[in-house]
Each structure stands twice: as structure tokens, then as C-alpha cells.
Amino acid sequence: MRLPPVAITAIVFVVGFALCTVQFPNFASTRVAANLLTDNAFLGIVAVGMTFVIISGGIDLSVGSVIGFTTVFVALAIERLGVPPLVAFAAILLLCAAFGAAMGAIIHVFDMPPFIVTLAGMFLARGASFLMSTESTPITAPLYSTVSDFALRLPGGGRLTAIALIMLAVVAAGAVLLHFTRFGANVYALGGSRATTALMGIPVGSMTVRIYMLSSVLAGLAGIVFSFYTAAGYSLSAVGVELDSIAAVVIGGTLLTGGQGSVVGTLLGVLIQGLTQTYINFDGTLSSWWTKIVTGILLFAFIALQQAMLGIARRAGPRKAGVLKS
Amino acid sequence: MNAASDPGPALLEVRGLSKSFGTLRALQEVDFTLRAGEIHALLGENGAGKSTLIKAVTGVFPRDAGIVRLGGAEVAPRSAKAAVDAGIATVYQEVNLLQNLSVAQNLYLGRQPTRFGLVREAEMRRRVTALLAEFDLHIDVAEPLGNYSVAVQHIAAIARAVDQSARVLILDEPTASLDRHEVEILFAVMRKLAKRGIGVVFVTHFLDQVYEICDRITVLRNGRLVGERTTAELPRIELIRMMLGRELAETTSERAATQARQAGEVCARFEDYGKAGYVAPFNLALRRGEVVGLAGLLGSGRTETARLVFGAERADSGSATIDGAPVRLQSPRDAVAHGFGYCPEERKTDGIIAELTVRENIVLALQAKRGLAKPLSRAEQDEIAMRFIRMLDIRPPEPERPIGLLSGGNQQKVLLARWLATAPRLLVLDEPTRGIDVGAHAEIIRLIRELCDDGLALLVISSELDEIVTYSDRVIVLRDRTHVDELEGEAVDVSNILVAIAAAGTAGAEAGQA
Numbered sequence: 001m002r003l004p005p006v007a008i009t010a011i012v013f014v015v016g017f018a019l020c021t022v023q024f025p026n027f028a029s030t031r032v033a034a035n036l037l038t039d040n041a042f043l044g045i046v047a048v049g050m051t052f053v054i055i056s057g058g059i060d061l062s063v064g065s066v067i068g069f070t071t072v073f074v075a076l077a078i079e080r081l082g083v084p085p086l087v088a089f090a091a092i093l094l095l096c097a098a099f100g101a102a103m104g105a106i107i108h109v110f111d112m113p114p115f116i117v118t119l120a121g122m123f124l125a126r127g128a129s130f131l132m133s134t135e136s137t138p139i140t141a142p143l144y145s146t147v148s149d150f151a152l153r154l155p156g157g158g159r160l161t162a163i164a165l166i167m168l169a170v171v172a173a174g175a176v177l178l179h180f181t182r183f184g185a186n187v188y189a190l191g192g193s194r195a196t197t198a199l200m201g202i203p204v205g206s207m208t209v210r211i212y213m214l215s216s217v218l219a220g221l222a223g224i225v226f227s228f229y230t231a232a233g234y235s236l237s238a239v240g241v242e243l244d245s246i247a248a249v250v251i252g253g254t255l256l257t258g259g260q261g262s263v264v265g266t267l268l269g270v271l272i273q274g275l276t277q278t279y280i281n282f283d284g285t286l287s288s289w290w291t292k293i294v295t296g297i298l299l300f301a302f303i304a305l306q307q308a309m310l311g312i313a314r315r316a317g318p319r320k321a322g323v324l325k326s
Numbered sequence: 327m328n329a330a331s332d333p334g335p336a337l338l339e340v341r342g343l344s345k346s347f348g349t350l351r352a353l354q355e356v357d358f359t360l361r362a363g364e365i366h367a368l369l370g371e372n373g374a375g376k377s378t379l380i381k382a383v384t385g386v387f388p389r390d391a392g393i394v395r396l397g398g399a400e401v402a403p404r405s406a407k408a409a410v411d412a413g414i415a416t417v418y419q420e421v422n423l424l425q426n427l428s429v430a431q432n433l434y435l436g437r438q439p440t441r442f443g444l445v446r447e448a449e450m451r452r453r454v455t456a457l458l459a460e461f462d463l464h465i466d467v468a469e470p471l472g473n474y475s476v477a478v479q480h481i482a483a484i485a486r487a488v489d490q491s492a493r494v495l496i497l498d499e500p501t502a503s504l505d506r507h508e509v510e511i512l513f514a515v516m517r518k519l520a521k522r523g524i525g526v527v528f529v530t531h532f533l534d535q536v537y538e539i540c541d542r543i544t545v546l547r548n549g550r551l552v553g554e555r556t557t558a559e560l561p562r563i564e565l566i567r568m569m570l571g572r573e574l575a576e577t578t579s580e581r582a583a584t585q586a587r588q589a590g591e592v593c594a595r596f597e598d599y600g601k602a603g604y605v606a607p608f609n610l611a612l613r614r615g616e617v618v619g620l621a622g623l624l625g626s627g628r629t630e631t632a633r634l635v636f637g638a639e640r641a642d643s644g645s646a647t648i649d650g651a652p653v654r655l656q657s658p659r660d661a662v663a664h665g666f667g668y669c670p671e672e673r674k675t676d677g678i679i680a681e682l683t684v685r686e687n688i689v690l691a692l693q694a695k696r697g698l699a700k701p702l703s704r705a706e707q708d709e710i711a712m713r714f715i716r717m718l719d720i721r722p723p724e725p726e727r728p729i730g731l732l733s734g735g736n737q738q739k740v741l742l743a744r745w746l747a748t749a750p751r752l753l754v755l756d757e758p759t760r761g762i763d764v765g766a767h768a769e770i771i772r773l774i775r776e777l778c779d780d781g782l783a784l785l786v787i788s789s790e791l792d793e794i795v796t797y798s799d800r801v802i803v804l805r806d807r808t809h810v811d812e813l814e815g816e817a818v819d820v821s822n823i824l825v826a827i828a829a830a831g832t833a834g835a836e837a838g839q840a
């Protein structure tokens with residue numbers, strides 16, 4: 001029997017966690033686990049959106065900039081204009097939805113590569129956030145302190161924070177949407193073959209629009225979460241997060257060419273990156289750039305693995321003759 | 327056609343439909359009438375415009391002129407989805423469904439049963455299993471479609487369309503990769519639907535099937551309507567004349583008298599060659615100038631044998647020798663290096679590179695064989711391309727056209743040309759005439775004989791027994807992935823092959839019940 005890629009990701013995570021535990025006896029605690037979730041909450045949320053985009057055969061390079069834009073927008077709206085936080089959140093999510101929809105529409109209508117369109121989106125969103133403000137704006141609204149004080153206490157001293165809970169909720173909702181709805185099936189179909197999906201009567205255009213809309217809205221939500229995490233808005237925040245999230249998705253077993261993957265895998269991919277960072281924090285002597293190196297190595301390994309598995313599948317040719325009784 | 331002679335009311339009427347691709351006028355003022363409850367053949371040579379007509383009607387291509395009426399009301403679907411909603415379900419010629427989705431998702435994509443917005447997976451699987459059972463197909467519908475053979479995938483595509491067809495069902499060459507038994511099941515389903523009052527449009531190059539099942543025939547040639555006839559009143563010779571616009575010399579179905587050729591020396595020999603769980607070990611000697619046919623039901627191990635011979639699959643027992651010297655065939659590259667060629671069955675998915683031109687597709691294998699150090703000059707490429715375009719009558723005869731823009735049958739001819747261009751010493755052809763029109767069919771059979779006279783060894787797989795008998799010197803019959811019989815010389819005829827397969831068939835059925 002062949003292991004699905006996500007099982008391999010899970011094994012890597014468990015083995016990694018076990019190694020850390022062996023080296024640092026107090027590693028295996030609810031505190032470390034809860035912090036892992038909190039520290040990677042925003043990354044987990046964008047990565048869920050990225051999972052949909054990549055499975056559908058696309059890519060979204062704009063998410064990091066959208067997070068940055070969101071933090072600045074929210075900070076300025078609350079602090080400068082005195083907009084109630086919830087109103088500011090609603091406004092930014094609508095704006096993100098429109099942004100994603102526009103990118104999806106351009107990709108579909110002009111038949112442009114998603115890579116180019118979302119790259120333009122990345123510059124646009126980053127540029128716009130610099131236009132609004134180049135400085136870091138602290139957010140002092142009462143809602144922010146309430147939210148950061150809130151936490152579910154776990155036995156063993158861990159604190160499951162609000163933003164960790166939001167991330168877990170997004171992962172759960174994303175998994176249901178991807179694996180158990182028509183929308184999700186269409187996402188896989190698009191990644192299999194756009195032309196065939198269209199011939200099968202799926203509205204390819206509106207699907208594309210909705211997928212990029214979902215990705216941008218989740219990036220907006222990640223931006224809000226990021227602003228909770230740092231209690232500030234800054235136009236340079238979340239630079240390069242699009243690449244971290246793509247890495248998480250691929251390490252999570254999603255095929256970079258589309259058509260296969262899972263949300264749970266993506267969560268594991270995020271946690272593996274977080275685990276590396278935590279290890280470095282525990283060690284105390286290593287440079288935090290080691291996270292990037294480990295991520296890079298894992299990425300290579302997983303892409304090689306995918307290629308190998310595709311190769312095996314291709315060599316095997318048409319495998320089953322099908323049971324045709326005469 | 328005058329209205330008085332129409333037996334049923336018109337269900338789908340196409341009037342004055344035109345469609346051009348740039349300067350190429352693919353359809354010119356074509357009329358087509360489908361009546362409720364009839365099975366209507368849409369025939370014509372490769373590139374005549376059949377698939378284009380279907381796509382213009384179902385909105386995949388925008389049409390330049392013309393109207394379509396369904397049940398008297400004008401319809402103008404803008405997409406495949408709109409056509410399905412209007413009641414026209416279609417299996418397009420190139421559709422292979424989605425390899426990465428489960429069989430069940432493929433059949434119900436876009437219309438899965440849901441509760442509270444969630445797909446009812448179990449219910450969907452139950453329905454799909456029942457639906458496929460009508461086609462005598464008993465498979466695990468939760469598995470990815472790509473795990474099954476082309477034939478199974480085709481049946482799944484047909485089942486999807488049949489299940490969706492409210493008023494009109496269009497099938498563009500559905501039988502091209504099915505064997506006899508599956509064709510019969512499909513025909514039974516088509517008859518049942520027609521009885522229910524659904525109009526069925528059936529595109530095929532198998533004229534026997536047309537006479538077996540169709541009530542009426544519409545013929546296209548070069549994008550124009552040639553005429554509409556009832557099948558009963560149209561003799562076959564006349565039909566072929568309508569399609570080709572000329573007479574076809576009826577030499578193709580005769581077994582050549584010169585068959586008693588001197589078989590040359592053995593060029594490749596396989597002893598106890600096999601792979602566990604794939605094909606049982608077999609002995610096979612291929613001689614120069616000889617055609618060996620592989621006959622058997624679908625899934626009997628024909629393609630598997632070919633893949634082993636070509637190194638696409640590694641044998642785990644036995645030995646291979648070429649010209650007396652032992653060789654190891656580990657990969658297709660080894661085989662190509664030894665001068666083997668293989669034209670696979672899944673040409674649509676495996677072979678063509680849609681963006682490359684006809685010329686580039688033709689010289690691809692030859693260039694690969696020569697290696698990058700010895701590039702073919704442009705003049706050589708042009709010469710080779712034109713030679714095969716002429717030889718196989720590839721239309722339009724433009725070497726610089728991207729192959730993706732050719733009709734399905736013409737793409738297949740290009741792939742055949744690719745392997746012929748390498749001048750191999752052993753060529754394996756898997757279903758070489760599938761999807762190829764009557765005119766070119768005769769051409770290819772003639773070509774196969776010529777190649778042999780030039781000293782090539784050929785291994786040909788075909789489900790067309792008439793065809794196999796026409797060109798084979800020896801026929802190997804397979805059953806259950808085992809070589810069970812070998813017919814030679816006088817013994818090679820359709821009834822003997824059938825007897826061998828049938829004997830095998832009953833044995834297989836008994837084994838199946840045990």
C-alpha cells in the first residue's frame with residue numbers, strides 16, 4: 001500500500017516533535033503546543049486559502065501584501081478615524097473580497113497566468129499600504145486588550161488564545177468546504193483540467209472568481225489576526241508570507257500543479273514550520289534563519305517525492321482493467 | 327426533405343449553421359434535423375466538421391451564423407453547462423473526465439446530492455454504483471478515475487451524459503475505445519433512451535455500427551451538408567461515396583493473396599517473458615517482414631504484452647534477444663535505442679503535444695532517436711512532414727498548424743506518422759485505426775503491408791477482427807492475461823479467432839464465478 005502524501009507529512013511532524021521532546025524534556029507540554037498554534041495562527045489562516053488556490057491549479061502571490069495592507073487599514077481606521085473595530089473589520093473583509101474577485105475575474109476573462117496577475121496584486125496591495133502610512137501604528141482599542149487577554153486554559157498551563165481558536169475554526173471550516181461540498185469538488189476538478197471541467201458543465205469563470213475571493217478574504221482575516229498578535233498596523237508586516245504559505249501547502253502534500261491536496265495537510269505543513277522555529281527558540285544559540293533552511297530542505301524533499309510518485313503512477317500505466325463481466 | 331415524409335416531430339433543428347476558425351471554414355450553412363426517439367448517425371471523414379458542429383450546437387464554440395431550435399423553441403447555449411440545462415447532454419470526443427477525482431465525483435460533478443450544503447457521499451456512491459451496473463460495470467466508485475483503463479473511463483463519461491440527457495444525447499465517437507461487449511451494452515442503453523423519446527446523435531467511423539443501430543444518417547463533407555437519408559434506404563457503397571465524394575476501391579477487407587510471404591529471420595525473441603500480476607510468461611518470436619496480430623477481449627493482456635515488449639513495463643521473468651543477442655529492456659528508451667517503436671492506445675492523453683505544430687510532432691521521435699547532437703535540418707523536417715501528410719492524407723495539409731487544432735482522427739494520423747518516421751525495425755501498434763475514417767483506414771492497412779514488405783516486424787493490437795485477419799501472418803489470442811492460442815497461415819480467420827476467444831471467454835466466466 002502506498003502512503004498518501006499527507007500521511008508522510010504527519011509522520012514528519014510526529015517524528016520532529018518526538019526529537020524535540022527527547023532533546024528538551026519540557027518540550028512536550030500544552031504550553032508549547034498552544035504557543036505553536038498562537039504564533040502561527042495568521043499563517044495557518046492564509047495557508048488554508050492558498051490550499052484552495054493551489055489545488056485549483058493557481059497560485060496567489062498577493063496574500064502577504066494583503067495581510068500588510070489589512071493591518072495598516074485596520075490600525076488607521078481604528079486609531080485615526082475612530083471607527084469601531086468591528087466596523088473596520090467588516091469593511092476590510094469586503095474590500096479584500098472585491099480585490100480577490102477582481103484578480104480572479106482578470107485571470108479568467110483575459111486568460112492570464114495567475115502568477116502574473118497576483119504578482120501585480122502583490123505590488124498593488126503593498127504599495128497601497130505604504131501610501132496610507134509608512135510607520136508602525138499601535139492599536140490601543142479596548143477590544144484588542146480584551147481579545148489578547150482571552151484564552152482557554154488547558155491543563156498543564158497552556159493558553160489556547162482567541163486567535164489560535166480562530167485559526168482552528170478556519171481550518172475546520174476550510175476542510176469541510178474543500179472535502180464535503182460541491183464547491184470543493186469543483187476546486188479539485190479545476191486543478192485536474194480546466195478545459196475538461198468546462199466541458200463537464202462547471203461554471204469555470206465564477207469558480208475562479210470565488211476561489212481568489214476566498215483566498216483574499218482569508219488573507220484579510222489573517223491580517224486582522226496579525227494585528228491582534230502584534231497590536232499594531234505596519235506596512236512592512238508579513239513580507240514573504242505568501243512564500244511561507246505556499247511552502248506550508250506543498251509540505252502538506254498538496255500537488256503544486258493542482259488537483260490533489262488537503263487542508264489538514266496544510267495545517268501540518270504550517271505546524272512543521274512552527275516546530276522548527278520553536279526548536280530554534282528552545283536551543284537559543286541557532287539563528288532563526290535556520291527555519292528557512294529547514295523549510296527549504298523539506299520543500300525540496302516533498303517536491304521530489306511528488307515527482308517520484310507521479311512517475312510511479314505514470315509507469316504503472318492503466319492499472320485496472322475494470323471488472324467487465326461477459 | 328419534405329415535411330410529409332418526416333415520421334416524428336423534429337426535436338433538434340439546426341439551420342444554416344456556419345463556423346470559421348480564422349480563414350478555415352469548418353462549417354458552411356449546415357442543416358441538421360434530429361427527431362424525437364431516433365438514433366441519428368452524423369458521419370463524415372476526419373476533419374469533415376462533425377465535432378465542430380456538435381460544439382457549435384452546445385455552445386462550446388460561438389457560432390458565426392445559423393439558428394438551433396429545440397422542441398420548436400430557439401436555443402443559443404453559451405456554454406456546455408447551458409446546453410445541459412437546456413436538455414442536451416454530450417460526450418465530447420476529447421473528454422476523458424477528470425483523472426484526479428473519484429469515479430463517483432466524476433459522474434455527479436456539479437449535481438452531487440447534498441444535504442445542508444454537504445455532499446451526501448454515501449448516497450452518491452450508491453447511485454453511481456447502480457448507474458454503472460446498468461452498463462455492466464462493477465468497480466469501486468470511490469477510487470480515482472485515473473486508476474481505471476481508458477475503456478472504463480469512456481463508459482463512465484457515457485454514463486454521466488446518459489444520466490443527464492433530458493431530451494437530446496450527443497455521443498462523439500463513444501465507441502472508439504470500447505470492445506464488442508461494451509458496445510453492445512452501450513447500444514442497449516441507446517435503444518432504451520430512444521424508446522423513451524430521447525433523440526440520440528451518434529458519431530462514429532464504424533459503418534457496421536451505423537447499420538446496426540441508426541435510423542437515419544446525416545453526412546458532412548468539408549464542412550458542408552451532403553445529405554440526410556434513412557439508413558434502410560442507403561446502401562453502404564452509396565454511403566461511402568457520400569462521405570468521400572469518390573469511390574473507394576473495396577480491397578481492404580480481403581486477406582491478401584500474397585500472404586504466403588517468406589517470413590524473414592527472427593528479429594526479436596522473447597522467452598518466458600512476463601511479469602507477475604501483469605501478464606503470464608509468454609514466448610514470442612517476431613520475424614522481419616511479418617505481422618503478428620494480438621487478439622482478445624479488452625483487458626485480456628494485449629496492451630500489457632505490448633508494454634512489456636516495449637520496455638514500458640519491466641519484465642520480472644524470462645529473457646529477450648534481438649538478432650540473437652540478449653538484451654535488457656528496462657525502459658522505452660532502451661527499446662527505442664534498439665529500433666523499436668510503439669504507438670500507444672491512449673494517443674489522446676499520451677501522445678500529442680497540442681502546442682507543437684504538425685511538423686514538430688512528426689519529427690519528435692526521430693529527433694529523439696538521433697540525439698540532440700544531430701539535429702534535423704529544417705529542410706529535412708519539412709520533407710519528412712510533407713511526405714507523411716501526403717501518405718496518410720492528413721488534413722488540412724499544413725505542417726505548421728498546431729496539432730491541437732486538428733480534428734481527432736487527423737491527430738491520430740500524425741502520431742502514427744511520428745513512429746513511422748523513425749523507420750523502426752519493430753513497430754508495435756495499439757489499435758492503429760481507431761477514430762480514423764474509412765478512406766484513411768484503407769490507407770493504413772495498405773501501409774502496414776508495405777512496411778512489412780520492406781522488412782519491418784510488426785506487432786499489432788486490434789479489436790477489429792476483420793482488420794487483424796486482413797494483415798496478420800500470425801494471430802496470438804489472449805485471455806485473462808495469458809497467451810492461450812496461436813493461429814498461423816490458413817488458420818487465420820475471423821471465426822477461428824472467435825472460437826479461440828469464446829472458448830477462453832467461457833473459461834473466464836467460469837473462473838469469474840468460482
Ligand SMILES: Nc1ncnc2c1ncn2[C@@H]1O[C@H](COP(=O)(O)OP(=O)(O)OP(=O)(O)O)[C@@H](O)[C@H]1O
Nearest residue numbers: 347352372373374375376377378731732733734735
Ligand atoms: N479549435 C480549432 N481551431 C482551429 N481549427 C479547428 C479547431 N477545431 C477544429 N478545427 C478544424 O476544423 C475542421 C473540422 O474539425 P472537426 O474536429 O469538426 O472534424 P471531425 O469531423 O470531428 O473529424 P474526426 O472524425 O477526425 O474527429 C478541421 O479541419 C480542424 O482542423
Ligand SMILES: [Mg+2]
Nearest residue numbers: 377419733734
Ligand atoms: Mg471529431
